[in-house]
Amino acid sequence: MANVLVVHGxxxxxxxxxxxxxxxxxxxxxQEIDHVYGAIGGSQGILEERFLDLSGFSQERQELxxxxxxxxxxxxxxxxxxxxxxxxxxxxxxxxxxxxLMNGGxxxxxxxxKIHRACRESGIRVVGIPKTVDNDxxxxxxxxxxxxxxxxxxxxxxxIGVDVKSLPIHVSIVEAMGRNAGWITAAxxxxxxxPGDAPHLIYLPERPFCEEEFLDDVKRLYxxxxxxxxxxxxxxxxxxGEPIVPPVFRSGRSVYYGDVSAYLAELVxxxxxxxxxxxxxxxCGRASMALQSPVDREEAVVAGREAxxxxxxxxxxxxxxxxxxxMKDQSYRMKIRMIPIEEVMLCERVLPKExxxxxxxxxxxxxxxWCRPLLGVEIPEYLDFQEVYRERGGxx
Amino acid sequence: MANVLVVHGxxxxxxxxxxxxxxxxxxxxxQEIDHVYGAIGGSQGILEERFLDLSGFSQERQELxxxxxxxxxxxxxxxxxxxxxxxxxxxxxxxxxxxxLMNGGxxxxxxxxKIHRACRESGIRVVGIPKTVDNDxxxxxxxxxxxxxxxxxxxxxxxIGVDVKSLPIHVSIVEAMGRNAGWITAAxxxxxxxPGDAPHLIYLPERPFCEEEFLDDVKRLYxxxxxxxxxxxxxxxxxxGEPIVPPVFRSGRSVYYGDVSAYLAELVxxxxxxxxxxxxxxxCGRASMALQSPVDREEAVVAGREAxxxxxxxxxxxxxxxxxxxMKDQSYRMKIRMIPIEEVMLCERVLPKExxxxxxxxxxxxxxxWCRPLLGVEIPEYLDFQEVYRERGGxx
Numbered sequence: 001m002a003n004v005l006v007v008h009g010x011x012x013x014x015x016x017x018x019x020x021x022x023x024x025x026x027x028x029x030x031q032e033i034d035h036v037y038g039a040i041g042g043s044q045g046i047l048e049e050r051f052l053d054l055s056g057f058s059q060e061r062q063e064l065x066x067x068x069x070x071x072x073x074x075x076x077x078x079x080x081x082x083x084x085x086x087x088x089x090x091x092x093x094x095x096x097x098x099x100x101l102m103n104g105g106x107x108x109x110x111x112x113x114k115i116h117r118a119c120r121e122s123g124i125r126v127v128g129i130p131k132t133v134d135n136d137x138x139x140x141x142x143x144x145x146x147x148x149x150x151x152x153x154x155x156x157x158x159x160i161g162v163d164v165k166s167l168p169i170h171v172s173i174v175e176a177m178g179r180n181a182g183w184i185t186a187a188x189x190x191x192x193x194x195p196g197d198a199p200h201l202i203y204l205p206e207r208p209f210c211e212e213e214f215l216d217d218v219k220r221l222y223x224x225x226x227x228x229x230x231x232x233x234x235x236x237x238x239x240x241g242e243p244i245v246p247p248v249f250r251s252g253r254s255v256y257y258g259d260v261s262a263y264l265a266e267l268v269x270x271x272x273x274x275x276x277x278x279x280x281x282x283x284c285g286r287a288s289m290a291l292q293s294p295v296d297r298e299e300a301v302v303a304g305r306e307a308x309x310x311x312x313x314x315x316x317x318x319x320x321x322x323x324x325x326x327m328k329d330q331s332y333r334m335k336i337r338m339i340p341i342e343e344v345m346l347c348e349r350v351l352p353k354e355x356x357x358x359x360x361x362x363x364x365x366x367x368x369x370w371c372r373p374l375l376g377v378e379i380p381e382y383l384d385f386q387e388v389y390r391e392r393g394g395x396x
Numbered sequence: 397m398a399n400v401l402v403v404h405g406x407x408x409x410x411x412x413x414x415x416x417x418x419x420x421x422x423x424x425x426x427q428e429i430d431h432v433y434g435a436i437g438g439s440q441g442i443l444e445e446r447f448l449d450l451s452g453f454s455q456e457r458q459e460l461x462x463x464x465x466x467x468x469x470x471x472x473x474x475x476x477x478x479x480x481x482x483x484x485x486x487x488x489x490x491x492x493x494x495x496x497l498m499n500g501g502x503x504x505x506x507x508x509x510k511i512h513r514a515c516r517e518s519g520i521r522v523v524g525i526p527k528t529v530d531n532d533x534x535x536x537x538x539x540x541x542x543x544x545x546x547x548x549x550x551x552x553x554x555x556i557g558v559d560v561k562s563l564p565i566h567v568s569i570v571e572a573m574g575r576n577a578g579w580i581t582a583a584x585x586x587x588x589x590x591p592g593d594a595p596h597l598i599y600l601p602e603r604p605f606c607e608e609e610f611l612d613d614v615k616r617l618y619x620x621x622x623x624x625x626x627x628x629x630x631x632x633x634x635x636x637g638e639p640i641v642p643p644v645f646r647s648g649r650s651v652y653y654g655d656v657s658a659y660l661a662e663l664v665x666x667x668x669x670x671x672x673x674x675x676x677x678x679x680c681g682r683a684s685m686a687l688q689s690p691v692d693r694e695e696a697v698v699a700g701r702e703a704x705x706x707x708x709x710x711x712x713x714x715x716x717x718x719x720x721x722x723m724k725d726q727s728y729r730m731k732i733r734m735i736p737i738e739e740v741m742l743c744e745r746v747l748p749k750e751x752x753x754x755x756x757x758x759x760x761x762x763x764x765x766w767c768r769p770l771l772g773v774e775i776p777e778y779l780d781f782q783e784v785y786r787e788r789g790g791x792x
Contacts, residue, residue: 012559017779040785042563052785064779069555070562074782077565159465159683163408166466167438169473172679249665256665259658259674269645269652278655282675283568287555289776290686380685383413383460386470389436389448 001034002098004308005051008075009042009104009111011133013145014152014292015300017072019103019129021065022304024054030312037097042076043111046088051095066297069287075104080111085118092124099125099311101304105132105143106346109319113341116317125311128319128341129303133286135183138347139339140321144303145286147296147374149177150187152285153231158191158379160279161198161229166386168226170275171218171268174199175261177285179235182206182351184285186363187371188231193381198229206350207360208239214264215271217361222274236260295376299334306336317341332373397430398494400704401447404471405438405500405507407529409541410548410688411696413461413468415499415525418700420450420458426708433493438472439507442484447491462693465683471500476507481514488520495521495707497700501528501539502742505715509737512713521707524715524737525699529682531579534743535735536717540699541682543692543770545573546583548681549627554587554775556675557594557625562782564622566671567614567664570595571657573681575631578602578747580681582759583767584627589777594625602746603756604635610660611667613757618670632656691772695730702732713737728769 006023008016020038027033036055039045052073054062065072092100100119102112109128116126130137135146153176164172176185182204191198200221203209214230221228234257236244245258261278268276303320310318321339324332355367402419404412416434423429432451435441448469450458461468488496496515498508505524512522526533531542549572560568572581578600587594596617599605610626617624630653632640641654657674664672699716706714717735720728751763 010563012562038781040782050785050790052781052788054781061779067776068558068778068780070558070560070778072562072779072781075563077563155686156680156684159685160679162464162466163679163683164466166408166468167406167471167473248662254671256662256671258662259655259676261676262655262658266644266652266654275650275652277678278676279678279680280655280657280674280676281680282673283556283559284552284675284677284680287559288552288686289555290551290684380463382464382466383457383468384464385434385448385450385468386436389446392448394446 001096002032003034003096004036004099004101005039005092005097006036006073006101006103007039007043007046008071008073009102009108010075010077011286012070012075013131013133013286014069014148014288015144015296016103016131017065017068018297018300019131019144019304020072021062022301023101023308024062025301026305026308027055037095038073041074042078043080044076044078045074046091047084049091067289069289085114088115089118089122089124092119093122097124099308101127101129101307101311103129103131105134106137106344106348109137109341110345112319113317113345116341125314125316127307127311127315129307130319130321133184134178134181136181136348136350138344138349141324141334142322142374144296144300146183147293147376148291149184149285150190150371151293151375151377152288152291153184153188154190154375154379155291156281157188157199157229157231161191162382164198164227164229165384170277171222171228171230173261173264173276173278174229174231175234175259175278175280176231178205178233180205180348180350182233185231185233186351186355186367189363189368190372190375190379193379199231200228201230201361202363203230203232203236203361204351204356205233205235205237207356209236209244210239211267215267218268219272232260232264234260293374293376295374302336310338319344397492398428399430399492400432400495400497401435401488401493402432402469402497402499403435403439403442404467404469405498405504406471406473407682408466408471409527409529409682410465410544410684411540411692412499412527413464414693414696415527415540415700416468417458417461418697419497419704421697422701422704423451433491434469437470438474439476440472440474441470442487443480445487463685465685481510484511485514485518485520488515489518493520495704497523497525497703497707499525499527501530502533502740502744505533505737506741508715509713509741512737516712521710521712523703523707523711525703526715526717529580530574530577532577532744532746534740534745537720537730538718538770540692540696542579543689543772544687545580545681546586546767547689547771547773548684548687549580549584550586550771550775551687552677553584553595553625553627557587558778560594560623560625561780566673567618567624567626569657569660569672569674570625570627571630571655571674571676572627574601574629576601576744576746578629581627581629582747582751582763585759585764586768586771586775589775595627596624597626597757598759599626599628599632599757600747600752601629601631601633603752605632605640606635607663611663614664615668628656628660630656689770689772691770698732706734715740
């Protein structure tokens with residue numbers, strides 16, 4: 001008999017629990033698998049032997065994982081020491097854990113690779129399940145968690161856009177997650193159904209942020225429209241590489257930043273005398289179940305299943321990856337490819353240049369085409385009688 | 397023949413367009429009604445005679461109003477002058493407008509009352525449809541728009557709570573709308589399904605905010621839980637009545653405030669050395685269609701219908717109000733009562749004392765009972781294996 005251990009690392013996504021569900025589902029296919037344990041509280045949970053047998057829960061209970069935000073088994077940002085990996089290998093042996101599945105982002109994949117090395121000789125197989133809202137994991141087309149974050153920002157910006165357009169008296173600065181990688185910020189473009197729709201401006205962390213250009217853009221658009229929606233990354237930096245909002249506080253290795261959206265709204269008010277406000281959905285953007293992407297949920301389940309499949313067939317030191325298939329009818333299809341963990345460990349994939357527009361205040365159509373199928377649903381078009389009125393040229 | 401004019405005032409809600417739908421639906425019942433016009437861009441649209449005939453749109457198109465955020469005919473915050481009211485009465489006569497329905501909050505009800513007076517002798521009937529996310533309109537049990545804002549904050553805080561609990565490393569300060577009235581802030585309590593759930597702290601604008609007490613509360617809860625969620629009103633004030641965040645900028649009558657959530661997150665970081673972050677959904681909280689309350693939508697439609705009904709039967713200078721019926725089986729039912737507009741003009745209803753707890757960091761069960769049926773749906777319970785693990789007393 002053999003047991004499976006699932007470990008979650010880093011911040012939650014809208015579908016991290018869906019991957020756990022996938023593992024539980026897949027485990028039922030193998031007679032040799034006895035228990036699927038969850039490590040309670042992330043990698044620290046391994047060292048402290050906090051294991052919960054999840055395979056004993058009813059199917060109904062397990063299915064709740066698909067719509068539960070956060071991580072149902074907890075997570076951690078614990079920095080592991082060299083000796084921890086050896087200690088972990090001993091714990092796995094003690095609990096007859098043959099398959100270790102590490103679900104997380106770049107930091108977790110680094111841990112995954114190191115556990116794999118520590119366990120290489122004991123026959124324990126260690127496989128990574130990708131997870132990140134920021135979409136900054138290398139090699140894979142995208143990672144579970146991002147499509148839901150993308151749908152959230154697109155839907156939210158569409159709604160804010162309609163709100164601002166219907167009472168066009170202010171500039172709304174919407175802050176998106178992703179401190180170094182602008183994938184989520186960029187995904188807001190999918191709110192735009194036709195020219196002129198929000199978002200009117202998109203500022204990515206990959207590009208140095210120029211306050212004067214930003215103010216010029218906002219002023220021009222405000223004079224034209226009255227209401228402007230700008231989406232900004234939480235990690236905007238100046239041309240010298242420093243964050244546009246100076247750190248609030250430093251404590252050891254930790255740095256605490258102020259809110260970019262609040263800072264830029266103040267800038268607009270003070271410099272342009274235009275009413276401005278900030279919206280910072282923050283954690284809502286990775287915890288919203290109503291705006292979970294159905295594609296994301298399905299792919300997260302698949303990622304969990306494929307990770308266990310790979311481990312059972314003998315693979316280790318690999319991460320589940322997605323490769324987008326080129327379909328003749330332009331439809332969306334992913335296939336799975338196991339990626340050697342060395343290729344992703346601590347790499348950080350940012351938004352490539354071809355997805356950024358020339359001025360650095362928008363993204364390209366190529367990005368929108370790449371991103372659109374991940375949302376799994378269309379962003380609705382809304383009724384706008386003000387527009388009808390303008391099109392008809394006035395009162396009937 | 398007679399025409400109807402609908403005018404929207406102030407900020408949108410998730411269901412202001414649903415009331416417009418109600419008016420269009422009700423209008424079909426009367427042979428004497430020819431057109432239903434929308435004033436494009438609020439009360440300014442009356443003076444500038446920007447009218448769009450909405451009754452000509454297909455049923456399918458009209459139904460889109462039920463799920464369209466913002467206001468489909470626009471709105472304004474235009475401050476009317478005394479002479480404007482006479483000018484408006486002339487415009488109504490010119491367009492054979494016999495029924496004027498003003499949809500808005502306290503400011504709009506003030507306008508509504510003044511238009512009613514200006515039109516009294518011409519047989520034009522002016523009726524108010526209540527609308528506010530803040531729920532600060534007097535006399536009525538509640539106003540359309542609030543229940544959706546309440547569902548939004550409750551659902552969102554529930555999700556943030558699960559996120560924070562699953563990786564309990566920070567304090568999350570969630571900012572809720574309502575600068576003077578704490579109804580939305582208070583509604584976050586409905587995220588709490590069992591003791592210990594988020595929100596752990598609720599700070600209302602009705603109570604002087606004491607930073608030292610806040611820091612004590614946060615510190616105590618952080619030491620106990622690791623993760624803390626506090627919901628704060630955007631309008632928190634000190635005991636001297638000044639906002640806790642000094643105004644960013646003053647320009648004429650306008651004052652621009654900084655974000656309370658960002659300010660308090662910084663305070664926690666600097667004073668307690670605890671990681672803290674802010675979430676400020678802002679406009680998302682009144683524009684989210686996914687979290688629109690089904691009760692709110694239905695009541696908003698009813699409010700629109702009842703306003704036109706009242707106007708047709710000869711009433712003027714009144715606002716549609718809701719009275720909660722005391723049901724033996726505790727079920728929720730509203731009845732309609734027309735409220736003389738003088739009773740609501742520019743009144744502001746804040747959260748009464750009996751809904752605030754003694755320390756001023758929470759609301760009472762009486763408030764939760766009052767608010768719960770308005771959401772129209774249950775806030776889901778989520779799967780928490782960490783809790784199961786603790787309950788079972790450790791590894792199996």
